[in-house]
Amino acid sequence: xxxxxxxxxxxxxxxxxxxxxxxxxxxxSLPEEDLSMSWRSGLNVKLMAAQEAxxxxxxxxxxxxxxxxxxxxMAATAYFVLMANVAPVVSPATQGDSVAFASxxxxxxxxxxxxxxxxGIGSALTHETSITEDSYSSLDxxx
Amino acid sequence: xxANIGTWxxxxxxxxxxxxxxxxIKPGNADSFAKVVDTYQNRVFGFVRRMVPTGEDAEDVTQExxxxxxxxxxxxxxxxxxxxxxFRIAYNLCVDRARKSNRGIQQVSLQISPDIEEEIDVxxxxxxxxxxxxxxxxxxxxxxxxxxMSEKLRSVLLLHDKEDLSYEEIAETxxxxxxxxxxxxxxxxxxxxxxxxxxxxx
Numbered sequence: 201x202x203x204x205x206x207x208x209x210x211x212x213x214x215x216x217x218x219x220x221x222x223x224x225x226x227x228x229s230l231p232e233e234d235l236s237m238s239w240r241s242g243l244n245v246k247l248m249a250a251q252e253a254x255x256x257x258x259x260x261x262x263x264x265x266x267x268x269x270x271x272x273x274m275a276a277t278a279y280f281v282l283m284a285n286v287a288p289v290v291s292p293a294t295q296g297d298s299v300a301f302a303s304x305x306x307x308x309x310x311x312x313x314x315x316x317x318x319x320g321i322g323s324a325l326t327h328e329t330s331i332t333e334d335s336y337s338s339l340d341x342x343x
Numbered sequence: 344x345x346a347n348i349g350t351w352x353x354x355x356x357x358x359x360x361x362x363x364x365x366x367x368i369k370p371g372n373a374d375s376f377a378k379v380v381d382t383y384q385n386r387v388f389g390f391v392r393r394m395v396p397t398g399e400d401a402e403d404v405t406q407e408x409x410x411x412x413x414x415x416x417x418x419x420x421x422x423x424x425x426x427x428x429x430f431r432i433a434y435n436l437c438v439d440r441a442r443k444s445n446r447g448i449q450q451v452s453l454q455i456s457p458d459i460e461e462e463i464d465v466x467x468x469x470x471x472x473x474x475x476x477x478x479x480x481x482x483x484x485x486x487x488x489x490x491x492m493s494e495k496l497r498s499v500l501l502l503h504d505k506e507d508l509s510y511e512e513i514a515e516t517x518x519x520x521x522x523x524x525x526x527x528x529x530x531x532x533x534x535x536x537x538x539x540x541x542x543x544x545x
Contacts, residue, residue, distance in 0.1 A: 212527040223532040226539075227504035233398075235405070243380070250410050251373075257387050272399065299360050329429075 376416055379407055379425060387433050388427070390501050393489055394437040396444075404440060408433045424512060429518045434498055441494060481542050488538030492531060499524055500531035 214220065392401040399483060411432050412419075419428065437500055489497055502508045503524075514521045 210522045210529070215525060219536065220529065220532050223535055224504045227500060227532075227535070230383065230485070231482070232386050232389050233392060235402070239402055239406070240380075240384070243384075243409055245408055246406060247413055250413055254414065266481060282402075324525055326484060 348454070370407075372522055376413055379412070379429075383426060383429055384409070386431055386506060390506060391433050391437060392431060393486070393501055394494065394497065394506075395440055396490075400440065404433070404436050407436055411436070421469040426492050426506075427508070427512050428500060430508070431518075434517060437498075464511070478542075481539065484539055484542060488527075488535050490537075492534055496527050496531035496534065503528050504541070522529070 385404065388405045389399060390406045391408070392398065394402055395401050408429060412429060419425075489500065492500070499513060500512045502516065503510070508516065510524045511520050513524045514537075517524070519527075
């Protein structure tokens with residue numbers, strides 16, 4: 201009979217047979233040995249060492265936890281302080297737009313100066329007006 | 344370390360129910376752990392003593408059991424049986440020690456020989472285990488027979504018949520199915536019977 205195949209379905213009544221119960225009683229009656237006081241003393245010393253090691257481990261863990269929090273906090277503070285004191289950076293793209301805008305202003309100013317010098321200050325013509333007059337002359341030509 | 348860890352008190356072997364057991368167990372509390380040691384040191388030692396070759400080894404392993412338990416005491420789940428927890432640590436340490444000493448885990452054949460169903464022919468009026476065990480030769484043979492068993496059979500036999508753990512507790516301790524506990528117990532007793540049969544009949 202191979203019990204590997206029947207382990208789950210083991211017939212418990214076999215364990216309760218008289219024969220098995222006698223052996224169980226025999227094992228139960230085996231003499232017991234008590235541990236000595238020096239054994240307990242040795243255990244106490246080892247337990248104290250274990251507790252100290254535990255406390256040390258805990259304090260190292262605590263130190264690392266605090267250290268990490270502290271350094272993160274310091275890094276964050278340094279970052280904000282630096283960010284507040286640094287002049288705004290102009291990106292090349294923004295810089296390009298500003299230059300174009302400035303040159304457009306200069307160009308417009310120069311054109312208005314040219315127009316003013318041609319037509320006189322009192323009758324300064326706008327660009328649109330001159331175009332319109334050009335249009336009229338063109339119409340005259342057509343008519 | 345709490346002062347109570349240093350007090351001298353020899354543990355008692357009285358059986359405790361689960362509720363009595365858990366009453367004094369407060370995980371992480373040194374006082375509570377001292378009580379655990381007082382209560383279980385001799386029972387754990389009794390088990391370990393028959394699981395390792397020498398008494399010196401048994402004392403070392405028993406100390407190791409309580410140190411391991413202390414190191415993990417914060418995480419002890421008070422709903423579980425403390426003795427199941429301690430015996431589990433003890434069993435694992437005994438197995439580790441057997442492996443380290445190159446004994447390995449003995450493989451036991453679970454083939455039952457035809458003669459195992461044989462009854463021990465001892466009249467009931469003479470059946471006095473205590474008296475039998477007074478005989479040094481008988482006791483020596485019995486200890487030898489238990490020591491010769493595989494760890495698998497021996498642990499189940501001792502936990503059930505000597506330490507009064509239930510099948511469920513043994514299954515939990517050794518992490519095996521209940522059916523396996525029963526079949527191993529049957530085989531262990533049978534093996535024991537074969538070893539001492541002649542002495543018992545005389």
